[in-house]
Amino acid sequence: MDRRDFLKHSGLASGYFLIPSFLKPLETLGINEGVTKKRNLIVIQFSGGNDGLNTVIPYNNDIYYKLRKNIGIKKENVIALDNELGLNPAMTAFKELYDQGYVSIINNVGYPNPDRSHFRSMDIWQSASSSKDYISTGWLGRYLDSQCQFPYQAIEIDTNLSLALKGKKLSGIATKNAKQLFEETKAPYFDSVTSYIKPEMLDEDNLGYLYKTMLSTTSSAKYIYDTQKTYTNISEYPNTEFGRQLKTAATFINSGLNTSVYYVSLGSFDTHVGQLNKQQDLLTQYSEGVSALVKNLKEANTFDDTLIVTFSEFGRRVEENASGGTDHGTASNMFIVGAQLKKKGIFNEAPDLVNLVDGDLKHHIDFRQVYATLLDKWLMADSTTVLNEKFMTLGFI
């Protein structure tokens, strides 16, 4: 491609700013300096509100079948876990993980005064606020603020960065493709401006902040790209977008990237209409995806250092609606997958279908207790600093 063509395509002449880079961003920042490798936390978000009751099914509860005449999962199809609860038939691969003692199911997770709006409830889960507070940072972003130095320490396998990973001082980095991210930051304009930046420019004003972000983005992109290159992932994953995202996360982990948090989303679970097929398809993707991920991590001996947590912004109404679906609800279950569980299997009591509030389940565990447990016991952070409040931790790890 000649110079004119390049200008036409990228908007900028290739190789302009042909000056020696008197400062190399990597050296300046010391990309791994002071970063101690902690364990990996993979957060999987079910977007749209997953129906917890058709995921972990109270298959011996008459009320369940009474309220779900059309979409109740037939007893004979449920994959029994104990004599109360069983998994959705789509989750056979997940059941294998369960049988190996890699799964802990936490029932009845929610928060006081639940909000049934997708965006508000997701906002609450991602920022870890109460339902009457508005916080513009995410819980993992504040984890970054509290003890990390570089964006790459929390990676969202996606194009846009979720609120969950946005901190006040430091935010995570979003990428689906390390090579593409690297190339974007290697674009002539980006590259040459970053090599021109000097330490004294990195002050607290907004231009300094932009320079700093450019520099840390460039460094992180290069670091992620260079590191993940060292590992060739030949493991097989389901041929879905979600499968590919998990594979990317596994590649990053197995290549030894100094990243603590990975964030992946699967959706949409908003099953107002025709729930059965839609949810089963998504749960199949989930179950087979996570199963492949665990296998891949075990091959590389990284599963022991990894914990996978799954949540959704809310569960769904106990009673089905008239369109073969369910409407927005409240409390639901969370899955913890890992090899280091202190309490394997079903963590707490099954949902109480008798004492409902406006037709919805009552929560017994605040989701911030789960976060506090992950922060204190897995990421070795201080949950009180990150969550701005002390929450009782739980015994699943």
Added chain:
Amino acid sequence: MATPVEHILHLYKRFGFGISLEDAKLLRPKKLGEIVNELFNASIVSTGLSAVSIDSIPKAKDAMTEGMNKKELNKMINLYSENLNTDWVKQLVNTKAVVREKQTLFWHNHFACRLRNPYLMQELNNVHRQFAFSHFRELLFNVSKHAAMLQFLNNQQNKKQHPNENFARELMELFTLGRGNYTELDVKESARAFTGWSFNKDTFEYEFKEKQHDFDKKIFLKREGNFGGEDIINIIMDQKQTAYFLCKKMYAYYVNDVVDEKLVKELADFYYLNQYDTDKLLRKIALSDWFYAPKNRGNKIKSPIDFLVTLNRQFNIEYESNTTLIVIQRGLGQLLFYPPNVAGWAGGKSWINSSTLILRLRLPSMLLNSGVIDIETEDDDPDDGIMAMTKSSYKNYKTQVNWEKIITEYKTTELDEVAAVLLGSKPEEELKTIIKADTGSTKELILKLVSLPHYQLY
């Protein structure tokens, strides 16, 4: 006395979306007072948005009887939502009433609201615009009695038997006093005063439902009486804290993220004394010496909308598809009519993270070169309308730019002057040398400038 060009540029960047060098030079011989007057007078007219009419979208129930399924209805709602959004973006790009639109954007964020009803969203937006410069009390009454806000903050469920505190709480926390200036008891008591504030489900007109209203005595901010909602708002307006809270936010919006407490207090005194006359307040800011102080110039990070609108005004970009505008807003983190929550967009440095910065630095050269815009957006949630509707990977969004005109405008201009128009802060001397050293054409120079981090500032 003539006015320095850099002051004119600053005024137009902050109270509008920029001005061309040519136009700024024409204004130079005039006094600042005259320039400010002209700028504000151009905003006397208020043109509302009209993408959606009251009967554009059938009610869910009627839609079903008309044989429309939920999917089709959603599609229809999304289409109107997209039109509403892009109509506003186009108005921002094309209007002469820039101060009014700038202040409408301020209220859009201040009274943040998000509903799956584009008609109500449009009507609330038109209230923000119509009363943008009014006495704040008038705006507040119109917003508080608006169906969109009553619905969004659950005041439909605020009844004597079961008060719902949502509206009362946000009224004080986010719209007027700010946190720490009222008690939980004040929230409870004022919520009772707003019981029965409702709207007609067909016309969306405000309705007072006497049967649901609690006529008993309330104690609010140390006053006692059988208060109704109007009394509560009046008592809140009597608090000087309300003037302070609003002035602080407007100072951060127009002047500097880092607020000067002394100046904010002065502005608050002025605003309070003038019965919250927003027009007077904004003119006062625009006429103050301190507004033009170097430390207040070129130091703010553009919001995604400021960024997009300014870029379009500077280069007259034509888009083959409206969807491009939606995709860009999403990618940059500010989709109009979709604030993240009732507190609005946090603004300032929070606009910038690795992903948004890469996009911001690449976007101008992509758009100006009719290039491929490779933003991928995901489909999180079909209930969430256009926030999620643009599922696409690496689509080509075509744009057109009349470069000849732009090159003619800038051809004979010094680098410093071009930079002063396009950029917020001046590029450092060394950076300038580097830019100049390897620059072939005017087009290349401009593309380089708009790809600098300095272009993110204004």
